[in-house]
Amino acid sequence: METEEIVPRLPVIGEAAPEFDALTTHGRLKLSDLRGKWVILFSHPADFTPVCTTEFMAFAGIADELAKLNVQLVGLSIDSVHSxxxxxxxxxxxMGVEIPFPVIADLDMKVAKSYGMIHPGQSNTATIRTVFFIDDKGIMRAMLYYPMSNGRSMPEILRLTKALQTSDEHHIATPANWQPGDKVLVPAPTTPEGxxxxxxxxxxxxxxxxxFKKL
Known part of the structure; x- marks a missing residue:
């Protein structure tokens, strides 16, 4: 019997993030339940693995700061809720670290497939390390993809969250390597008069x- 080929179907920045209704370590959760909050949805390849364990502790370490930014963390892998x-x-x-955010159990791979988390070049049965930034209106704002072998940078996840929210609030853009307090970019004019x-x-x-200008 031939196995179905998995072709990643990626979400699109600027469009609605795919809805999900999933079992998590905190009970059932729909993406729409979180409307009004920003959501960072991230996947990891598997429970009880070295890189993923370090990442979960690192995500737990920034959870409080993200919560102050009105952000809900949600994890996911193709494991059971019991695992x-x-x-x-x-x-x-x-390790003495409490994980405060829900983790989606995605054994049927519904959420993973709808978010393009499975890349056959890495694995047909495990998610790569993705990070999706979804705003408070349910719109996909940014996406990060990492291979299974390398852990993610929490400072960059925090920086990008703050950059996106700053751009929304002040209608500006942020330059390379921007950090809160740095100068921001004024949108370029589009006419000779401008x-x-x-x-x-x-x-x-x-x-x-x-x-450039200071906020």
Missing amino acids: HLAWVRSIKEK IEKRLKEGYECKDWYLC
Whole structure:
């Protein structure tokens, strides 16, 4: 019997994130239940594995700061809820770290497939390390993909969350390596008249299209 080929179907930035209704370590959860909050949905290859364990402890370490930013963390892997619960308990008992966020049990791979978390070049039965940033209106805002062999950077996840929220609040863009408190970018003008006006508006301009300001 031939096995079905898995072709990743990726979500699209700027469109609604795929809805899910899943069993988690905190009970059933729908993405729509979290409307009004930002959501960071992330997948890991498997419970009781070295890199994933370090990542779960690291995500737990930034959970409080994310909560202050109105962000709900949600984990996922293609494991049972019993496996998740046992692993979370093990992390608390052996490493002294409590995992405060729900973890989706995705044995039928419904959520994983709808979010393009399974890449056959890595595995047909385990998710790669994805991170999806979903805003408070349920719109996909950013996506990060990592291979199974390498853990993620929590400072970058925090930085990108703050950058997205700052862009929304102030209608600006952020430059490379931006950190909160750094200067931001003013959107470039789109007309000749706009160019002339921009150069007289008092911003720190390197050229008409590259202008910085302090918030």
